[in-house]
Amino acid sequence: MKAFKALPRFRDGAQFRPWLLSIVANETKNLHRTKKRRNLLELRVAEDPVDHRDPANLAVRDAAKTELLNAIRALPDKDRLVVTCRYLLDLSEAETAQTLGLAKGTVKSRLSRALTKLREAVSHD
Known part of the structure; x- marks a missing residue:
C-alpha cells in the first residue's frame, strides 16, 4: 500500500525494482524496531516442503535451519539487512x-563481516 501511495513520487527513468525494494527494506526496519511482528522473510526461508522419506534427515535439516535463522536474527540490524537483501531476496x-542506500563496497564489507559472524555462530557437526 505504501508503494502504491508513493507512485506519484517515483522518478521517470529510474529503476522500479530497487525503488520498490527500498520501501520494503524501510518497512522491515520499522517492523523490527517495534518488535510487534517477527521478520517475515526469515520465517519464509524456514518454510520448506516436508520430505517424508527420512525423518532423521528432516530433523537434522530443521535444526540446522533454526540455528541459522537464530544466528541471522542475532546479527546487528545493518548486517541482517544486507544478508536479507543479498541472500533471502536474492x-x-x-x-x-x-x-539500502549504501555504497557497493559497504555492502561487500558488511556481507563479509556478517558471513564471518554467521560461520562462528553456527556449529559444524
Missing part, C-alpha cells in the same frame, strides 16, 4: 546497495 550486490 538481490545482486548493486541492487542491495541501491535498495
Whole structure:
C-alpha cells in the first residue's frame, strides 16, 4: 500500500525494482524496531516442503535451519539487512546497495563481516 501511495513520487527513468525494494527494506526496519511482528522473510526461508522419506534427515535439516535463522536474527540490524537483501531476496550486490542506500563496497564489507559472524555462530557437526 505504501508503494502504491508513493507512485506519484517515483522518478521517470529510474529503476522500479530497487525503488520498490527500498520501501520494503524501510518497512522491515520499522517492523523490527517495534518488535510487534517477527521478520517475515526469515520465517519464509524456514518454510520448506516436508520430505517424508527420512525423518532423521528432516530433523537434522530443521535444526540446522533454526540455528541459522537464530544466528541471522542475532546479527546487528545493518548486517541482517544486507544478508536479507543479498541472500533471502536474492538481490545482486548493486541492487542491495541501491535498495539500502549504501555504497557497493559497504555492502561487500558488511556481507563479509556478517558471513564471518554467521560461520562462528553456527556449529559444524
